[in-house]
Amino acid sequence: MTPDPNISEERLTHVEVEHATDDDATLHQRLDKTWSDPSGFIGWFKQVNHRSIGKRYIVTAFIFFLLGGSLAALMRIQLARPENNFLGPDKYNQIFTMHGSTMMFLFAVPMMFEALSVYLVPLMVGSRNIAFPRLNAYSYYLYLCGGIMLFVAFFLNIGPDTGWFSYVPLSGPDFSPGKRVDFWAQMITFTEVSALAVAVEIIVTVFKMRAPGMSLNRIPLFVWASLVTAFMVIFAMPSIMLSSTMLIMDRLVSTQFFNPAEGGDALLYQHLFWFFGHPEVYIIFIPGLGVVSSVIAAFSRRHVFGYLALVLSLVTTAFVGFGLWVHHMFATGLPQLGESFFTAASLMIAIPTATQIYCWIATMWGRRPVLMTPMYWVLGFFFILIMGGLTGIMLASVPLDLQVHDTFFVVAHFHYVLIGGAVFPLFAALYFWFPKITGRMLSEAAGKWNFWLFFFGFNMTFFPMHILGLRGMPRRVYAYPPEMGWTAMNVIASLGAVLMTVSVLIFLANVFWSMRRGAIAGDNPWGAGTLEWGTSSPPPSYNFLHIPTVNGREALWDAAPNQAIVTGLRTDVREVLVTNYLDAAPDHRTEFPDASIWPFLAALATTALFIGSIFTPWAVPIGAIPVAITMTGWFWPGKEESRRRKATEKWAEEEA
Amino acid sequence: MKGRFISACGVSVFLAGCSGLQSSQSVVNPEGLQAARIDHLFWLMFWVCTIAFVITIAALSRAVLRKRETPVENFRPVDRAEATKTRVVAVAIAITVLSLFGLLVSSILTGKAIASLHPQNPLTIEVVGHQWWWEIRYPNSDASKTVITANEIHVPVGTPVVMNSTSRDVIHSFWAPNIHGKRDLIPGYQTALWFQADKEGTYRGQCAEFCGHQHAHMAFFLVAETPEKFNAWLQQQRTSAKDPQDAAAQKGQQFFLSHTCVMCHTVRGTIAGSNVGPDLTHLASRQTIAAGTLPNNPGNLGGWIINSQSIKPGNRMPPNQMNSDDLQSLLTYLETLK
Numbered sequence: 001m002t003p004d005p006n007i008s009e010e011r012l013t014h015v016e017v018e019h020a021t022d023d024d025a026t027l028h029q030r031l032d033k034t035w036s037d038p039s040g041f042i043g044w045f046k047q048v049n050h051r052s053i054g055k056r057y058i059v060t061a062f063i064f065f066l067l068g069g070s071l072a073a074l075m076r077i078q079l080a081r082p083e084n085n086f087l088g089p090d091k092y093n094q095i096f097t098m099h100g101s102t103m104m105f106l107f108a109v110p111m112m113f114e115a116l117s118v119y120l121v122p123l124m125v126g127s128r129n130i131a132f133p134r135l136n137a138y139s140y141y142l143y144l145c146g147g148i149m150l151f152v153a154f155f156l157n158i159g160p161d162t163g164w165f166s167y168v169p170l171s172g173p174d175f176s177p178g179k180r181v182d183f184w185a186q187m188i189t190f191t192e193v194s195a196l197a198v199a200v201e202i203i204v205t206v207f208k209m210r211a212p213g214m215s216l217n218r219i220p221l222f223v224w225a226s227l228v229t230a231f232m233v234i235f236a237m238p239s240i241m242l243s244s245t246m247l248i249m250d251r252l253v254s255t256q257f258f259n260p261a262e263g264g265d266a267l268l269y270q271h272l273f274w275f276f277g278h279p280e281v282y283i284i285f286i287p288g289l290g291v292v293s294s295v296i297a298a299f300s301r302r303h304v305f306g307y308l309a310l311v312l313s314l315v316t317t318a319f320v321g322f323g324l325w326v327h328h329m330f331a332t333g334l335p336q337l338g339e340s341f342f343t344a345a346s347l348m349i350a351i352p353t354a355t356q357i358y359c360w361i362a363t364m365w366g367r368r369p370v371l372m373t374p375m376y377w378v379l380g381f382f383f384i385l386i387m388g389g390l391t392g393i394m395l396a397s398v399p400l401d402l403q404v405h406d407t408f409f410v411v412a413h414f415h416y417v418l419i420g421g422a423v424f425p426l427f428a429a430l431y432f433w434f435p436k437i438t439g440r441m442l443s444e445a446a447g448k449w450n451f452w453l454f455f456f457g458f459n460m461t462f463f464p465m466h467i468l469g470l471r472g473m474p475r476r477v478y479a480y481p482p483e484m485g486w487t488a489m490n491v492i493a494s495l496g497a498v499l500m501t502v503s504v505l506i507f508l509a510n511v512f513w514s515m516r517r518g519a520i521a522g523d524n525p526w527g528a529g530t531l532e533w534g535t536s537s538p539p540p541s542y543n544f545l546h547i548p549t550v551n552g553r554e555a556l557w558d559a560a561p562n563q564a565i566v567t568g569l570r571t572d573v574r575e576v577l578v579t580n581y582l583d584a585a586p587d588h589r590t591e592f593p594d595a596s597i598w599p600f601l602a603a604l605a606t607t608a609l610f611i612g613s614i615f616t617p618w619a620v621p622i623g624a625i626p627v628a629i630t631m632t633g634w635f636w637p638g639k640e641e642s643r644r645r646k647a648t649e650k651w652a653e654e655e656a
Numbered sequence: 657m658k659g660r661f662i663s664a665c666g667v668s669v670f671l672a673g674c675s676g677l678q679s680s681q682s683v684v685n686p687e688g689l690q691a692a693r694i695d696h697l698f699w700l701m702f703w704v705c706t707i708a709f710v711i712t713i714a715a716l717s718r719a720v721l722r723k724r725e726t727p728v729e730n731f732r733p734v735d736r737a738e739a740t741k742t743r744v745v746a747v748a749i750a751i752t753v754l755s756l757f758g759l760l761v762s763s764i765l766t767g768k769a770i771a772s773l774h775p776q777n778p779l780t781i782e783v784v785g786h787q788w789w790w791e792i793r794y795p796n797s798d799a800s801k802t803v804i805t806a807n808e809i810h811v812p813v814g815t816p817v818v819m820n821s822t823s824r825d826v827i828h829s830f831w832a833p834n835i836h837g838k839r840d841l842i843p844g845y846q847t848a849l850w851f852q853a854d855k856e857g858t859y860r861g862q863c864a865e866f867c868g869h870q871h872a873h874m875a876f877f878l879v880a881e882t883p884e885k886f887n888a889w890l891q892q893q894r895t896s897a898k899d900p901q902d903a904a905a906q907k908g909q910q911f912f913l914s915h916t917c918v919m920c921h922t923v924r925g926t927i928a929g930s931n932v933g934p935d936l937t938h939l940a941s942r943q944t945i946a947a948g949t950l951p952n953n954p955g956n957l958g959g960w961i962i963n964s965q966s967i968k969p970g971n972r973m974p975p976n977q978m979n980s981d982d983l984q985s986l987l988t989y990l991e992t993l994k
Contacts, residue, residue: 089869089969163866169843170826170868175787260844266827267842303733305741331829331838331864333847336771340764347756354752355745357712362741364719371720382716390705393756397763399694399770400701402837403683406829406864470698472681472833474864477872485679529731557731 024545030571035128035542037595046595048137049541050130054119055437056140061111064147068102069504071095073497076461080494082482092478093161094180098154100164101184103418104280105191106147112287112422113233114143114198116429117226119437121202123532123539124220126211126548126555128576129592131204132197134599134634139197141603146190149611153183160184163476165277166247168258168269173251182251182614185244189610192237199233202226207581211531212566213550214584220530220553221297221310225290228314229283235322236279243272253617267332274325282321284418286314288425289356292381295374295428296360298528300367303553306359313352313359320349330401339398346396353389357382372526373447377428380455381420388416391466406476409469415462427451427507434514435521439537442518446510450503457499464489529554547577550584573644591644598634605630681833681860687880688835689852690770697766701759708755770836775816775850781809783821785828785841788863788870788971789934789947794890803893804922806934807876807947812886813856822846826868832861832878840865853880860948869970875948892994896925897937900992908989911982920973923993933973939993946971954987961986 037047078087122130130136153159160180162171171181206227249255256262258269297304326342391413395401434442468489524533534556535544546565552558569575574592605626612619686692782793794803811817823841831838836851863874900906920933950956963975
């Protein structure tokens, strides 16, 4: 596939050339005036720039990562001794529920999908902002409010205590009176609404807002990963919203969806939950694969080997990921034939993952990639993810799963997969894109300490758990008898957790130090090839002085000496170029909304509705009124905007 | 090299961790027909996966450490060896697919072997999950010969056992790893599972599905014994409780029958006939109390009766106020329930 250097210009002929004579400084001033969001305290709540919101997502999700990690540390203290009295069963059950829920819903998905995508995707496709910027701001505030609600409940000792999966009937009204489970179920509603909103934004941004020339087969792999994840979110999340809403209704208005005594079904909940729950793993993991592709390509100085195979692997993973939820339910006693189908599907998903690993190895083969900190984390990703993937193959087998299901073997497996598949790539991403976000480099020396301590601490914590599981230790136990022979392995695991804690503290110190004193990064410190490296670090309010055009998969590396730029967009309003979704040929121009306080107010109104409905069903009709008011305010067009829009209509011309 | 060294260390640590210790609650120490088949499958998969891991990490290490073909500054979209790379990757994928298919077949064969329900002259038992203990029944067409006990399952060695199970409250999961994998006990569902213990011994099992406060203290013991011993045990469990002979025990029985104990417990042969808590007809014949939590001796039993909440917080048995004389006679009575 040889790109035609003329094609981009040709496609641009119908984009009107208006300010071609402006020099860059004037252009910068005009664009900055138009695209800057208000500052100051009130201004902060009005901002709609994708990088502001993206940074908030990153910081917030990382704080939840620290909170979830602290909860894990408490569990490791409790389990370091048999029959320990450090936490009672009530505290322990709340803590492991909070740990799982926080890590899955408040850290992993918001960080790997929302935070990274919101920040990076518009830059990588060469756009000035994300599609639906106000919705983006709204999604962030909802996520924040949901997370705060859950932790306030936890600190008031009414945190959920039935596990991050909240199986019925244990979580039903009969066995979990009080409001604990309702806070969990409503936190799901918050985070799901926010994830769905971002999924829509990402799909539209990727399909309609790519720089001219970035046809589907030139989209950076991280953007493909975000796009695939966004589609998974759209298909998976409704299932959990359904099950958590049915659970809330069972608890609040005495429906009997899950009550076997009244003809309900306890297994129905598990099917609905895992139809979401398994794809959730891939929602967390696929963005990490995108990060790995970006880092490997940058440090190997070549296009990723097997681009098509990698893209198809992502898509295959997403499809097959919906076909293996039953492997979480093998112990329920389903018919053997059906179970075999899910074994086959679960084994099949190893094929696209293996394909990707082989392609990455082939990319690096003979290139001897530059071993800087992001590459360390990527190599750690290989080591740990492969191990987690292989134990996953064991878990796919029905007979073997019957033994190790719900034991520490599974705990080890999914921490290898999720920490290996998401947290290692996340650290790679943070080291890789920190210079772009802040304009300064993170310290390499501290980064390597960070990596090695985390790598060894991780293996020390989780490797012994394989053995604990095989030697009969079930999950979610707050205590175990001393004579079981589990103590030594648990002590090793707890000591490993200390190393991981130290490692994360080094990372935080590195971030705070480097933000002020780190080496100045420049536009493209790694010499990478994707578009975000073609603008300044940190990028200006409008992202790109000139909207770029694209000639190849690595836009900067493949650019022609006189690569065309897009001109002719208005600079006095937030006008962006919309391209078509196959070839990214320019299609039309559209105007993006300004900063606004309304998304924030709408999020507050929605929060009031959601939290109120934990206590009374009347919160839904009454709470809908402020939501309607704030949403109306949000969509109410300004005078200037109406005038401009009218001016583009034909009858307005005739009138004049 | 580093990668290979680390993985070699990992494998040896793992093997050392799995072997050596004989445990009564272990997947890798099978003493039953089903557990043995699963154990074979596990080691097959373990070695296939280990080999796959070592090869991949070796390839990765070589890719990272190999001599560079071009200076780092030079961006080149593809390498000279691109066609070779394509062939190698294709072969690697083909080998992966074939290995996975092999594992799939062995998994399905093992599944068939352990799940097919054609045992000859099986013993049928029923297991009912409760928060947080196990009700065990040996049903008989003659209702008076049905045995009900708790937290201790006796089975004859070498005889197939069919286990019908369900739950009274939330979901539990029955798991005695030396004998077989898990089976969830789900309210509203009744499922059948068969297993066979091949060697005499006492095996520990415990609930594997999170079931609330005391999920951690919901264990049971599975006693595999010779058919003769088993039949003797069953005969003995079928009898009703005998009325006590000595005065202290009689006083204890009076106390038991006139206090709240009868609201929850059954002692066959007396008016106590409630089935909220475990059947106590042969309490003294069991090895443990509180679902495998404590050895069954008068000291532990006394502590449990007075304040079980300090031993197993959140369990359904309320604390009981009584003076020490009453407690002594009550314990004397309970000790007669052999």
